[in-house]
Amino acid sequence: MESPLEPVLTPEAYRFVVDLVYQHSRIRLGEDKQALLANRLRHRLKDLALSSYQKYCQLLDSIEGPEEIEHLVDLISTNHTKFFREPEHFSFLTKKALPALLPRLLKDGTPLKVWSAACSSGEEPYTLAIVLAEALRAYPTITWEIFSSDISKRMLARAQLGIYRMESVAPVEPELLKRYFQQGVGSRTGDCRVKTEVKEHIFFHRINLFQAEFPIPKRQDVIFCRNVMIYFDPPSRATLIARLTEQLASGGYLIVGHSESLFGIRHSLESIQQGVYYKP
Numbered sequence: 530m531e532s533p534l535e536p537v538l539t540p541e542a543y544r545f546v547v548d549l550v551y552q553h554s555r556i557r558l559g560e561d562k563q564a565l566l567a568n569r570l571r572h573r574l575k576d577l578a579l580s581s582y583q584k585y586c587q588l589l590d591s592i593e594g595p596e597e598i599e600h601l602v603d604l605i606s607t608n609h610t611k612f613f614r615e616p617e618h619f620s621f622l623t624k625k626a627l628p629a630l631l632p633r634l635l636k637d638g639t640p641l642k643v644w645s646a647a648c649s650s651g652e653e654p655y656t657l658a659i660v661l662a663e664a665l666r667a668y669p670t671i672t673w674e675i676f677s678s679d680i681s682k683r684m685l686a687r688a689q690l691g692i693y694r695m696e697s698v699a700p701v702e703p704e705l706l707k708r709y710f711q712q713g714v715g716s717r718t719g720d721c722r723v724k725t726e727v728k729e730h731i732f733f734h735r736i737n738l739f740q741a742e743f744p745i746p747k748r749q750d751v752i753f754c755r756n757v758m759i760y761f762d763p764p765s766r767a768t769l770i771a772r773l774t775e776q777l778a779s780g781g782y783l784i785v786g787h788s789e790s791l792f793g794i795r796h797s798l799e800s801i802q803q804g805v806y807y808k809p
């Protein structure tokens with residue numbers, strides 16, 4: 530019997546939730562995640578004044594289901610990120626990718642397009658923006674755009690806000706911090722805000738990597754899709770890589786996280802270095 534104070538997540542309810550999460554996001558929760566899910570959902574049940582997981586499943590199955598599924602995916606997804614995470618990828622961008630792309634950018638005048646495809650709270654696209662702003666200071670005729678997207682509305686809202694605690698920007702070099710962030714004063718002491726001249730290059734979109742169409746331009750020059758593939762099962766990873774490859778320009782680069790690789794996936798990209806792939 531379920532006590533009204535402590536709902537019990539039954540195996541049936543767990544399976545129902547796991548399948549829904551998978552259908553919506555392709556995030557595959559393993560059998561070992563039952564306690565974690567129960568823990569994360571406990572507060573949600575309280576907020577919704579629901580006394581059991583069974584009632585929660587009924588809500589998910591109702592007309593309000595699609596909205597609740599978004600909350601659910603938000604609750605279970607891992608959003609960990611940081612400025613200059615896996616810094617080799619940013620060095621690759623400035624030392625290898627940009628020099629290779631420069632002739633085209635200088636010749637045809639179209640903007641450089643970079644997509645941060647699972648941007649979480651924004652540290653990755655802002656790092657990209659800082660790195661590009663620095664690298665392209667010497668090339669004022671080159672324009673650049675960063676498309677920044679995530680499945681989570683909550684994370685995307687944080688990314689769009691562009692305000693971070695000073696502790697979070699610790700990986701940013703002091704000179705860059707001064708150039709690209711404004712430090713808060715008064716009640717905002719301890720916070721810093723990304724400056725408008727950086728932000729205006731970034732276009733935010735809510736994108737599920739498995740939705741039918743991506744509402745951003747094709748022929749991206751670089752796609753950062755880091756630390757999200759690990760949550761997907763092998764068939765979903767293969768689907769994703771095929772879709773990202775299609776979204777890339779010839780001569781463009783796909784960058785995945787250090788703990789991810791395209792090993793075991795059929796693809797047409799060339800491996801350049803750890804986590805970096807080139808579309809010929």
Ligand SMILES: C[S@@+](CC[C@H](N)C(=O)[O-])C[C@H]1O[C@@H](n2cnc3c(N)ncnc32)[C@H](O)[C@@H]1O
Binds near residue numbers: 647684756760
């Ligand atoms: C661990 S964070 C990675 C952030 C950043 N790319 C990095 O490497 O620091 C993973 C992000 O993927 C997002 N995500 C999970 N499933 C997704 C999906 N199907 N479509 C788009 N984003 C998804 C989550 O909301 C989360 O913000």
